[in-house]
Amino acid sequence: MRDLLVKCKRYGKFLCQFAVEKMRGLDFTLPAASEEIQNSREYNGYCKTPEKHMALILQSLRVPYAESSFLDIGCGKGAVLREASKVPFRRVAGIELDGELTEIARRNMKKLGLERVECIQGNAVTFERYGEFNVFFLFNPFSSAVLSQVLEKILQTLEDSPREIYIIYHHPVHHHLLDVPGLHRESVLYDRLKNYETYIYTNRT
Numbered sequence: 001m002r003d004l005l006v007k008c009k010r011y012g013k014f015l016c017q018f019a020v021e022k023m024r025g026l027d028f029t030l031p032a033a034s035e036e037i038q039n040s041r042e043y044n045g046y047c048k049t050p051e052k053h054m055a056l057i058l059q060s061l062r063v064p065y066a067e068s069s070f071l072d073i074g075c076g077k078g079a080v081l082r083e084a085s086k087v088p089f090r091r092v093a094g095i096e097l098d099g100e101l102t103e104i105a106r107r108n109m110k111k112l113g114l115e116r117v118e119c120i121q122g123n124a125v126t127f128e129r130y131g132e133f134n135v136f137f138l139f140n141p142f143s144s145a146v147l148s149q150v151l152e153k154i155l156q157t158l159e160d161s162p163r164e165i166y167i168i169y170h171h172p173v174h175h176h177l178l179d180v181p182g183l184h185r186e187s188v189l190y191d192r193l194k195n196y197e198t199y200i201y202t203n204r205t
């Protein structure tokens with residue numbers, strides 16, 4: 001009975017958010033996945049990180065915001081980018097594989113007057129600009145094979161531009177891949193709405 005009540009509450013909240021967004025010409029809440037993603041075992045489709053949980057993550061980050069650049073890897077419709085724009089990061093950007101989702105993210109940012117947020121369309125595996133960022137966010141976007149390639153690319157950038165980095169891994173299905181020398185888990189947060197954990201890793205000593 002309790003489970004049913006929780007589900008009804010969650011669904012009610014989802015419908016309210018969807019309706020409010022529709023009225024404002026926004027689109028963050030509806031889950032989506034392109035055919036390519038639906039048919040792939042490598043990539044996961046879009047659903048957003050709840051705003052409250054993202055706010056908690058951002059509050060708990062101990063980073064010098066003004067000197068930090070935030071990248072959402074697999075940004076979908078841009079819900080996390082909107083939240084990250086509420087704190088004074090030097091820069092906020094997202095990369096998204098799906099062209100349609102990237103367009104929706106761009107429209108959302110424009111509608112909210114967040115033109116300084118960059119929504120890049122591309123594959124995280126072939127992305128060559130990780131060195132420009134130091135705070136990385138991932139909401140379980142892909143398989144372990146893809147994640148290990150992306151992590152390798154991020155860690156490689158430390159050779160050319162040594163810096164403090166943070167990797168925020170929401171719903172950390174393949175977290176064992178982050179147990180590498182030089183990185184440690186600094187904190188664990190819990191999203192009560194979806195029952196997901198978030199692990200925050202850093203190379204800060």
Ligand SMILES: C[S@@+](CC[C@H](N)C(=O)[O-])C[C@H]1O[C@@H](n2cnc3c(N)ncnc32)[C@H](O)[C@@H]1O
Nearest residue numbers: 043046047048049074076096097123124139141
């Ligand atoms: C679970 S959603 C997370 C959306 C957003 N980060 C959030 O938390 O609200 C994962 C997103 O990753 C994208 N994605 C999957 N594989 C990707 C890849 N190789 N490169 C870029 N984006 C990818 C999917 O299209 C999807 O939009």
